[in-house]
Every structure is written in structure tokens, then in C-alpha cells.
Amino acid sequence: MNIVNILAQNAVRHPEKMAVVYEDRSYTYGEFNEIVNRFANGLLDLGVNKGEKVALxxxxxxxxxxxxxxxxxxxxxxxxxNFRLVERExxxxxxxSDSVLVICDQDYEELIQASKNGIPAIRQVITVETPSIExxxxxxxxxxxDTSEPSIEINxxxxxxxxxxxxxxxxxxxALFDHQRVTNVNVGMIGTFGYNAQxxxxxIAPLYHAAQLVICLTSSFFVGGFNVIHREFNPAAIFRDIEKYKITNFFAVPTMYKLMLExxxxxxxxxxSINRFSYGAAPMSAEQVNQCIKFFKTHNFYSLCGLTEGGPTGVFLSPEEHKTKVGSAGKDGLLLTEVKVVAPNGLETKAGEVGELILKGxxxxxxxxxxxxxxxxxxxxxxxxxxxxxxxxDEGYISIVDRSKDMIISGGENVYSVEVENVLSAHPQIADIAIIGTPDPQWGEVVTAVIVQKNGETIDLVELEAYCRKNLSGYxxxxxxxxxxxxxxxxxxKLMKFQLRETVKSN
Known part of the structure; x- marks a missing residue:
């Protein structure tokens, strides 16, 4: 069993059941599987082979x-x-990734075309809309x-x-995943949350994110669920469609919850109608969770603390546990996932001792x-x-106290400090640079640059922003x-960023 044949089976079981709604287009399971097969067979006709990489x-x-x-x-x-990437990224x-073909929105066609011109392995660019480039x-x-199932065996x-x-x-x-691993994540989500065909x-979160893609989209198709897809985050449209379609499952990053409450x-x-709320991709304070519980009038919230490399899987906090442990990451791993907190010697830590979170499954x-x-x-x-x-x-519940990899999470987007430091260190007026995350009430964290200027230099902030926009995604x-x-x-x-964070906090 995998995500391919389960989709085909659901199309046979209930071909007239609604599968997807996007703006003014909608598909039953029979129609969705049919257009998927038409595109799949078209890609085969184009010469795309099993095992080749296709970027979206x-x-x-x-x-x-x-x-x-x-x-x-x-x-x-x-x-x-990530559709926010600049050309370099x-x-x-x-x-x-050794991608040989790219499927993109027309908005990104020029960027992708520039990449194609410099990467001989890319044979073709396919756009959702009519292409603007010959x-x-x-x-x-x-x-x-051809609407039949492609004659490719998937193991x-x-x-x-x-x-x-x-x-x-x-x-x-x-992070590379095979079909079985993704199927296991779907099974784990179904077992943990009790997903069903209704x-x-x-x-609303980007589908290139592991959480929205695997925890939500592929798991929904796995059980034969119904999917409303939003292109942009718009609270008014989201509230409207929750009511219109009687949505039962809602996942969002903390920033999205905050904007919806505002x-x-x-x-x-x-x-x-929502009977299951979940949040992840960034820390969510106990105060913010309690505000959500109050507005939505339910404790049916799940905290998901994991990472892309995990599938994504990790630690979760159940609705019942939210009543007494809100703000904690949880105690148990999602179904099929083991969790430990270990010291540098590999032994499990005792209560009150800081260690590294590790996963197995x-x-x-x-x-x-x-x-x-x-x-x-x-x-x-x-x-x-x-x-x-x-x-x-003392009860085994885990709280995340820091990220040893210095990952900054701003509005649910992961920003790795070293990447930004590498870009800014090439600026001709910068002698030394450190990138840290500092608390922000809306975004959770914002990317903060601590700069040592070269002797005699004065950096113009407008020019610095223009330099960054040329080399980095906006977020x-x-x-x-x-x-x-x-x-x-x-x-x-080595930079002592913990010390730098305390210095910035006290200023």
C-alpha cells in the first residue's frame, strides 16, 4: 500500500465523492484521479523516467x-x-537535487528559466498557465x-x-523519503488523530512544507477525505470556507493563529464544525494556545513538535494533556515514533536536565x-x-529550551542563521556578522543581524536591505x-550566540 494505489482505490470506491476544491475549480475523486493519470501519462510521453527528479x-x-x-x-x-526563493537559492x-524538469507557476517562470539556462540537466519547464517563454x-x-493508471510499478x-x-x-x-516512509507517516497520523473518510x-500553510503536505494533504487523500486548498493566507476567506464547507481539521502555524484571532x-x-486543531512548525506560547482554546471553545488542540527529517513526526501533546500541560511539547511520540532526550554520552537525561531530543521510527x-x-x-x-x-x-513531559542548530523560526518559516551569515559576510563593509532570532509578538521570532563594521565604514541600511533582497528570500x-x-x-x-542573545535582550 502506498499513496499512489490508495488514491486509485479511493477513486474506485467513491468516484462521485468530492476530493478537492480550489477557487472556482472542483474535482470528485474520480475526476481528480483521472486528471492525475492524464498528467502522469503525459509526463511519460515527455520522456520523464522513474527515479528522475521533478521540482515543483x-x-x-x-x-x-x-x-x-x-x-x-x-x-x-x-x-x-519554497516559492519565495531567489535565483541563487x-x-x-x-x-x-539533480532535477531534470520543473513545474512552476507562471510567476516563477523567468526565475526557473534562468536556472535552466545554467543547469544543463534541466530538460523542460512546465507552467501551470500558458507559458510566456518559448x-x-x-x-x-x-x-x-490516456486516463488509465500508468504502467509503472511503485515499490x-x-x-x-x-x-x-x-x-x-x-x-x-x-531529506530523502521513499514511498514506504511517507505511507508510514500517513498511517501514524491516521492512528494518532483518528482520521476517517468524513x-x-x-x-492554508504552504504545501511545500512537510507538515501541510504529509500530515494533512497526503493523509487526507489516504483516507478519502475532502480538501479545500487556499493559495494565499487570508483570514476572511479562511473563516468563510470553514463555515461554508464545515471543515473538520485545521492546521496552522502560530503566526496564522495569531492573525486569525486578530x-x-x-x-x-x-x-x-472543526473537531481537531493542530499547530506546529514553530513554538506556540501557552498564553496563545489558551487564547485559541477560548475563542474556538474547545480543548481539541494538538501540539506537533517535530522536524522535516522525521517525516515529519516527533512529540505531540494531546487535547486532554492541553488541560494541564499546555506549553509543553508533549511526552509521547506520534504513532510509529520513539522519543528520547539524551545527554552527550547518549544516556537518557533525568528530570530537569537539558539534553538533545532524538527520534526513532x-x-x-x-x-x-x-x-x-x-x-x-x-x-x-x-x-x-x-x-x-x-x-x-517529573512526569516525562518535554519542553524545548533551545535549538542547537541555531535555527530561527519566523512566522513558521525556518531560517538558518549560517546561510544568512554567509551572504552578509560577503558584504564589503562588514567585518564580522552574527544572525540570531529575537522575540517578536507577531512572527514569533525575527531575523536579527548583529554587525561589526569594517574600520572607517558606515553601512547604509537601505543599501544593506537591497543587497539582502538580491541574495536572500524575503523572509x-x-x-x-x-x-x-x-x-x-x-x-x-566560535560565536557564543547564547551570550549574544542575552546581550541583545538586555539592550
Missing amino acids: MMKNSDFFAISYYACAKIGAVIVPM ANYILNQ GNLSIEAILSK GTDDLHILYTSGTTGDPKG EKFIH YADKDQYDVS STIMKEYYKKPKETASTLRDGWLYTGDLGVKD KIPRKVLFENELPRNTSG
């Missing part, structure tokens, strides 16, 4: 889901990309008349997708694609070392800039 640079839409499943049906390996992922093709032009050990996350060198790392999901007309809508990534050294340091003796530092209380650009005479470093020259 698209905002949320029906065609994201169609493209994902079409690639999966022919055994292609899907590379979902996109080039790296396309090249490192030689590119539209999805409509690719669709085959559990066949690779399914590469989900990019940040790495220890600042370059993104691609579920109605609304997808929406002036939120009380005008009936949201009582059949949902964990296969490897970092083409990064054996990083894989070996992260996967050890069957355990995934997350880099997150946690502490257990990675520092929102705060501070200047210091020197940065705290130990005797080996």
Missing part, C-alpha cells in the same frame, strides 16, 4: 496536488521548492488523452520526495540526498539527532540590525 515551484493550488500525485504515479522523485536546490510547455499541453523502497531543510554549513539539505481539511470579524462565522528520512557526512552525523544507531535541546519534567532578510564593536567568541573562534 508553485503556490498552493489544485495543480500542486495534481502535479505531486502525477509525479508519484510514474515513480519520479518530487522536489517541492533556487539554483542550488535544482542543481543539488520552448516551455503548459500543463494543458502535456495532458494525455515501497522507491524514492518519493526530497524535502529541503537547512544544513550545518548554511546550504540546504534534502474528514474535511483546509490547506481578525475583526471573526465572531461572525460558525467554526464549530519507520517514518524517519532515508538520508540527506548526496550528503553522506551530514547523514552520518544526524542518523546514528537508528536514531535521528534533531539538534533540539529539551528538558523533561530571511534581517528585520533588525544592531551594530557592535566586536562579537563574543570563545578561544576557538
Whole structure:
């Protein structure tokens, strides 16, 4: 069993049941599976082979889901990309992933075309809309008349997708998953949350994110659920569709919950159909969770504390546990996942002792694609070392106290400090640079640059922002800039960021 044949089975079981709604387009399970097969057979006719990498640079839409499943049906390996990437960042992922074909929204066609011109391995660019560049093709032009299931055998050990996350060198790392691992995550979600065929999901977080893609979208298709897909985050439209479609499952990052609670007309809508709320991708304070519980009038909230490399899986806090342990990451791992907090010697920590959160299970990534050294340091003796530092209380509940990898999470988006530091260190007026996250009431954290200027130099902040925009996605650009005479470093020259954070906090 995998996500390919379960979709085909659901199309046979209930072909007339509604599967997807996106803006003014909708698909029953029979119609959705048919267009997926037409696109899949069209990709085969185009010469896409099993095992080849196909990148998706698209905002949320029906065609994201169609493209994902079409690639999966022919055994292609899907590379979902953050649509906020600038050319430098996109080039790296396309090249490192060995992508041979890119499916994109027309908004990103020029960026992808520039990458194609510099990466010979990319044979074709396909756009959702009519292409604006000669030689590119539209999805409509690719669709085959053949609606039958592609004649490609899909095994559990066949690779399914590469989900990019940040790495220890600042370059993104691609977490590779095969069909069985993704199926295991779906089974784990179904077992943990009790998903069934009557579920109605609304997808508002980006589908290139592991959580929205695997925890929500593929798990929904697995049980034959209903899916409303939103291209942009718009509280008014979200509240409207929750009421209109009687949504039962709602996942969002903390920033989205905050903006929804701040929406002036939120009380005008009936949201009582939602029986399962979940949040993740960034820490959510106990105060904010309690505000959500009060507004939505239910304790049916799940905290999901995991990471892309885990499938994503990790620790969760159940609705019942929210009554007494709100603010904690949880005690138990999601179904099929084991959890420990360990000291540097590998032994489990005692209550009150800080250690590293590690995970084990059949949902964990296969490897970092083409990064054996990083894989070996992260996967050890069957355990995934997350880099997150946690502490257990007397009852075994875990609170995350820091991220040893210095990951900044701003509005649910992961920003790795080293990547931003690498870009800014090349600025001609910067002598030394440190990137840290500082607390922000709306975004959770904002990217903050602490800069040592070269002797005699005075950095213009407008020019600095323009420099950043040329080399970084918008969400990675520092929102705060501070200047210091020197940065705290130990005797080996390593930045002592914990000390820097305390200094910034006290100023």
C-alpha cells in the first residue's frame, strides 16, 4: 500500500465523492484521479523516467496536488521548492537535487528559466498557465488523452520526495523519503488523530512544507477525505470556507493563529464544525494556545513538535494533556515514533536536565540526498539527532529550551542563521556578522543581524536591505540590525550566540 494505489482505490470506491476544491475549480475523486493519470501519462510521453527528479515551484493550488500525485504515479522523485526563493537559492536546490524538469507557476517562470539556462540537466519547464517563454510547455499541453493508471510499478523502497531543510554549513539539505516512509507517516497520523473518510481539511500553510503536505494533504487523500486548498493566507476567506464547507481539521502555524484571532470579524462565522486543531512548525506560547482554546471553545488542540527529517513526526501533546500541560511539547511520540532526550554520552537525561531530543521510527528520512557526512552525523544507531535541546519534567513531559542548530523560526518559516551569515559576510563593509532570532509578538521570532563594521565604514541600511533582497528570500532578510564593536567568541573562534542573545535582550 502506498499513496499512489490508495488514491486509485479511493477513486474506485467513491468516484462521485468530492476530493478537492480550489477557487472556482472542483474535482470528485474520480475526476481528480483521472486528471492525475492524464498528467502522469503525459509526463511519460515527455520522456520523464522513474527515479528522475521533478521540482515543483508553485503556490498552493489544485495543480500542486495534481502535479505531486502525477509525479508519484510514474515513480519520479518530487522536489517541492519554497516559492519565495531567489535565483541563487533556487539554483542550488535544482542543481543539488539533480532535477531534470520543473513545474512552476507562471510567476516563477523567468526565475526557473534562468536556472535552466545554467543547469544543463534541466530538460523542460512546465507552467501551470500558458507559458510566456518559448520552448516551455503548459500543463494543458502535456495532458494525455490516456486516463488509465500508468504502467509503472511503485515499490515501497522507491524514492518519493526530497524535502529541503537547512544544513550545518548554511546550504540546504534534502531529506530523502521513499514511498514506504511517507505511507508510514500517513498511517501514524491516521492512528494518532483518528482520521476517517468524513474528514474535511483546509490547506492554508504552504504545501511545500512537510507538515501541510504529509500530515494533512497526503493523509487526507489516504483516507478519502475532502480538501479545500487556499493559495494565499487570508483570514476572511479562511473563516468563510470553514463555515461554508464545515471543515473538520485545521492546521496552522502560530503566526496564522495569531492573525486569525486578530481578525475583526471573526465572531461572525460558525467554526464549530472543526473537531481537531493542530499547530506546529514553530513554538506556540501557552498564553496563545489558551487564547485559541477560548475563542474556538474547545480543548481539541494538538501540539506537533517535530522536524522535516522525521517525516515529519516527533512529540505531540494531546487535547486532554492541553488541560494541564499546555506549553509543553508533549511526552509521547506520534504513532510509529520513539522519543528520547539524551545527554552527550547518549544516556537518557533525568528530570530537569537539558539534553538533545532524538527520534526513532519507520517514518524517519532515508538520508540527506548526496550528503553522506551530514547523514552520518544526524542518523546514528537508528536514531535521528534533531539538534533540539529539551528538558523533561517529573512526569516525562518535554519542553524545548533551545535549538542547537541555531535555527530561527519566523512566522513558521525556518531560517538558518549560517546561510544568512554567509551572504552578509560577503558584504564589503562588514567585518564580522552574527544572525540570531529575537522575540517578536507577531512572527514569533525575527531575523536579527548583529554587525561589526569594517574600520572607517558606515553601512547604509537601505543599501544593506537591497543587497539582502538580491541574495536572500524575503523572509530571511534581517528585520533588525544592531551594530557592535566586536562579537563574543570563545578561544576557538566560535560565536557564543547564547551570550549574544542575552546581550541583545538586555539592550
